[in-house]
Amino acid sequence: MADTIAVVRDFLINHSNQPIDPDELDGSRDLLEEGVLDSLSLMVLVEFLSERYSIEFDADEVIPRNFKSLEAIATLVDGKVEGRG
């Protein structure tokens, strides 16, 4: 979980369209309310995670609840990685 959070966090700091202060981007911060994720960065993130973890996302998994925070994203990704193994 902590590893996945770190990977996603790093990716967002490098790809978000918002000026993120890395110190403020903790696991529970709301990524949607402040626009850290938007339509384009979500697409780029999903593409990145799919490749990095060799997983595929169903459309009904790409929903606000699963992408609202680093923790939520990591829970989704870790769950899918375990399910795959």
Added chain:
Amino acid sequence: MAYLLHELMQRSAGRDPSHEAVRCAGRTLNYGELNAASNAIAQALIAAGVERGDRVAVYMTKRVEAIAGIYGVLKAGAAYVPLDPKAPVSRVALVANDCAIAAMLTTPDLAAKVVPELETSPKLLVLVGDEEAAGHLGCDPTRYVDVVTDSRATDPEVPVLDIDLAYILYTSGSTGTPKGVMLTHRNALTFVEWCAETIGVTSDDRFANHAPIHFDLSVFDLYLAAFGGSTVVLIPEREAFFGAALADIIDQEQVTVWYSVPSALRLLTKAAKPGSLASLRTVVFAGEVYPTPALRQLRERIPHAELWNLYGPTETNVCTNYKVEQLPPDDQSIPIGRACSNTEVFAVAADGQAAGVGQEGELYVRGATVMKGYWGQPAKSAEVLVPDPLSYPPDLVFRTGDLVKLQPDGNFHFLGRRDHQVKSRGYRIELGEVESALSTHPGLDESVVVSVPHDEWGCVLVAWVTARDGVDVTERDVRRHVAGRLPGYMVPTSIRIVGQLPKTSTGKIDRPLLIESTKKLRLAGD
């Protein structure tokens, strides 16, 4: 016929006050409540000294109070200026100061950021939510709940004319400063009445408002719903780019009319399950080209719904329309169609003569939907609002900058731009504005932004930059710099720091070569 936008809502409130007017995230205002709240807001604005013609900012994420606020501003005879709650505060303040806003309706968190940046203190600051969170603002905020509890507030009946400004929408400017497009009640009503006649509306309709309020697509959702006494369902920003969430909203809210940019519809088409989207009777799209293969998928998903392609820069509301019947078998893009009511469109060829059938020309628009001009920028306005080059003076026509071709069947076909304006997810972006933001980075020497076509999003932006001698810059650093100055949709997807930029033999940056290099990039995961 109504001559003012708020009369549409008022008329519907008179007919059926208990009918749901606005819904957002489980909260609802019926027409009676919406009318009463907007009267109270209008009275509060007037009492604070807001006058006819003043500008009032509405700065918040979507919620029912934003709509009450908009009608309150209109009833006070002022023009509303919707500000992007996601944009960097420096840009929001630039816009608010540019049009010298007299008052502001916002939330405590946003007020705390922007109010200190305002050049003049607003005459009235209405806060939706807990005002404690706003801290010391240097002016006394008024709580929204206190304003609207005055249920005795009546319509102020400020004398307003249809040629008065109803709203100002800011759009990207090529020199780095956003331009405020001034639209009157008549401009918007002409469009709304055309929609009511052509697309039709009843009180049983349920509209989705997908577009942000600061984007001109919202004019259709808000005011066509008000015209019909129908319900408009505001889609919260945080759900707007999740296809599965959009499909759920349509099904749960039984949305009948949907209007958005094609990229949102493509998300929806991919995510919607069989049996979903059955409530839709009409789907309207605008803002960018809908690739025909993707449009075919949408049609297969909702064969029962009418499809309309609308076209028009913000400066003209909407000026042409095309009802999609047959899709081109060769996957050519569909046309933008022909002029809406009270609008004339024509193409002028490079030689200044009328472009005939099959000939490329720039599209010009004349009529009741064309804007008054750009706020405070008479020179810029005069560049685009020009005497009719083909016909009689003195009426002015709007030069769109869009290149089109008239087909033998009378429909116009969109070909592209004659300048460096691009569209991403329906948003207009002047590449010059992005380059201007990059140029303010102290470590950068040269920068150029190119756009390349993207299957899903219309286009993506890539910045190619060089660092000043001896200065160490990182992509992360440049990205933060730009993201701190521009709205998210203008921030390049990728920023490439290179040793030098390719030049042509005349020493100019070789854009075509950079575009080719950009097309070869992988844009994710690196």
